[in-house]
Amino acid sequence: MTSEPTQNSRTIEELDERKAAILEAIVTQYIGSAQPVGSSQVAASPSVSVSSATIRSEMVALERDGYLVQPHTSAGRIPTDKGYRFFVDHLATPGQLGPQQRQQVSSFFTDVQGGLEDVLERTSSLLSDLTSYAAVVVGPSHEEAGIRSVQVVGLTAHRALVVVVLSDGGVENLPIELGDDVGDETLALASVHLQRSLLGSTLAALATVPVSGERSVDTICLTVVSALSSAVNAPDHEAVYVGGPSRLAGSFDAIETVQGVLTILEQQLVVVSLLRDVMERGLSVAIGSEHGYEPLASCAVVVAPVQVDGRHAGAVGLLGPTRMDYPSAMAAADAVGRQLSERIEADRGALERTRGDGSNHG
Amino acid sequence: MTSEPTQNSRTIEELDERKAAILEAIVTQYIGSAQPVGSSQVAASPSVSVSSATIRSEMVALERDGYLVQPHTSAGRIPTDKGYRFFVDHLATPGQLGPQQRQQVSSFFTDVQGGLEDVLERTSSLLSDLTSYAAVVVGPSHEEAGIRSVQVVGLTAHRALVVVVLSDGGVENLPIELGDDVGDETLALASVHLQRSLLGSTLAALATVPVSGERSVDTICLTVVSALSSAVNAPDHEAVYVGGPSRLAGSFDAIETVQGVLTILEQQLVVVSLLRDVMERGLSVAIGSEHGYEPLASCAVVVAPVQVDGRHAGAVGLLGPTRMDYPSAMAAADAVGRQLSERIEADRGALERTRGDGSNHG
DNA sequence: TCTCAGCACTCAAGTCTACCGAGTGCCAAC
DNA sequence: GTTGGCACTCGGTAGACTTGAGTGCTGAGA
Secondary structure, three states, X not given: OOOOHHHHHHHOOOOOHHHHHHHHHHHHHHHHHOOOEOHHHHHHOOOOOOOHHHHHHHHHHHHHOOOEEOOOOOOOEEEOHHHHHHHHHHHOOOOOOOXXXXXXXXXXXXXXXXXXXXXXXXXXXXXXXXXXXXXXXXXXXXXXXXXXXXXXXEOOOOEEEEEEEEOOOOEEEEEEEOOOOOOHHHHXXXXXXXXXXXXXXXXXXXXXXXXXOOHHHHHHHHHHXXXXXXXXXXXXXXXXXXXXXXXXXXXXXOHHHHHHHHHHHHOHHHHHHHHHHHHHOXXXXXEHHHOOOHHHOOEEEEEEEEEEOOEEEEEEEEEEEOOOOHXXXXXXXHHHHHHHHHHHHHHHHHHHHHHOOOOOOO | OOOOHHHHHHHOOOOOHHHHHHHHHHHHHHHHHOOOEOHHHHHHOOOOOOOHHHHHHHHHHHHHOOOEEOXXXXXXXXEOHHHHHHHHXXXXXXXXXXXXXXXXXXXXXXXXXXOHHHHHHHXXXXXXXXXOOEEEEEOOOHHHOEEEEEEEEEOOOOEEEEEEEEOOOOEEEEXXXXXXXXXXXXXXXXXXXXXXXXXXXXXXXXXXXXXXXXXXXXXXXXXXXXXHHHHHXXXXXXXXXXXXXXXXXXXXXXXXXXXXXXXXXXXXXXXXXXHHHHHHXXXXXXXXXXXXXXXXXXXXXXXXXXXXXXXXXXXXXXXXXXXXXXXXXXXXXXXXXXXXXXXXXXXXXXXXXXXXXXXXXX
């Protein structure tokens, strides 16, 4: 009834219209109540207009085909991962943010201040607040951003800090060991030399630093370049911001599940690859065991890309139970990902228009 | 039997020797088993050599005085916050790290690399791994650290990033809005001017920046200084690193408790003030409701200071159930806090010896 | 052939009972 | 003051019973 003819023609490939309507009613009600849904509850749904007996026989077929399970005889049905998948792919209406949510997002992005890291951190909180699920934000890998500034600042006689400012507003800082006792003047010279050589190149493709003539300066430059490239290639280089992990405690009733999921979230590397895996498979939702991480078998992940100039520049994600509210979650992730993309893109775009690649700087 | 005479003379002020021994046995066993402890179990303890009947009558007194409670008749006793407090103050033996733990700590601090933020982050994981409790690390407030470098890097025509490197290895970066379209040359001039003026002063007491003569430079300097001071005075300025929050899930059986504690940990400001409150009262342990945070009523907090040159420079803490293993937790927090202090102190000490306050730089 | 009301059946969850056992408080004896 | 003995309390477990939600099946009607 509620489905348009065009949608029917798509869904009919796998399930006939009535089965799809029944599945939709079950998923929707189960998401809302967390209780197994019985045939009479489905019959009460306005989108289904057959008797509960007919629904029961359809449910038997849906269970046989793997869309539903019964926790036990004399209980209602629960969707399987496959059931959720069909719901997400064919049945869920696109989902819109409510007006006050939209307001919340837009005022967030107009008000938020601070460096890129701060913005990403707060974005994860925003996304979690919007949806009541745990949120994950993976920032743009700085490899693609242009280098705006390089500076070597002495900390002790043998240690210095390399500070690199990138065109996307990110800041990388990493300490280096200096072989000899190096004076501030030499460090300043090295900073200037590095700045001149590396400005405008990216961390991923560092320009070669020409020989300066001064031996101690060249030593420092070599150290800096190798430190930078190894830091960029380190596996845990990409920063992950987790928002609202406490929401997980409300999403599951088994405390072991909560602990398992929290443990996963502590491993930044795993989170990054999870999101990347999902996106590389062209999905925006991974349900239950669709991603290969067993501790997350009772979780669903909703991902939205962050894109800058059409290129992948990170992701925002939501982590909740498989019975999560997919339409809302997808809408929220989508909106936030889009706005975050715009925010980063606007900065970079303005940069490239007004400052070029920075090669006229020195 | 196991208590030395000197300890007895201290404990006798509140509880006689036998009561203290009984309380100690109950606390120790309850920490281990999480089950109410009965009189016969206490009688089995080697440090108590009276019959269970005698122990029972002592337990009645201990309960009357508020050291113990009984969950219900016909159950054993559980320590109250007051009971834990007496245990911590008078009974707990100082506690030593095991040899492999000590090894773990020292190899961590010799191996750890990265900027200050990275070190603090990883320290929180270390502390959590050592103890199986959630750990908290509050870094040195950068207010006291000397400024090693100030730089203004243009991002777009109207936005720039101020990057300040501090003598303790910390890096502050915050974006500023530029009123007019400012060229890179002006920003470079402003950087030099700021650097010359602010080097060696602290974020808390920013030196005044003299007028440079160039109007646009002065405008930028004013913006930078006001942005810096407002950022430093912002309430959420101090960074908190939480390690092993998933351990909380194993520490409590009620999922609501876990959620409440996790929610607290998400509020950096609350965590900072909690640790500060505890330390300002001269405590290293706050048990149950001793700190005023209701959601943490079933938690105990163990704190150890991070001190640089005898001054407070942050804290490390552990958060666990009130029935946590206080001796181990205190030993771990103490050791890690001490080593972290040394680490930061060594850097700064070397700095002050070899580079002075930096005023000869420019 | 599809639909559906009716019906017998299943089974989780709640209630009631009985029982066990850990642990207590009390008391009389030492 | 200490202790063994003893009656008592009460949470937890197990079993019997009831309830009710929900099912699968079947036969009649469209």
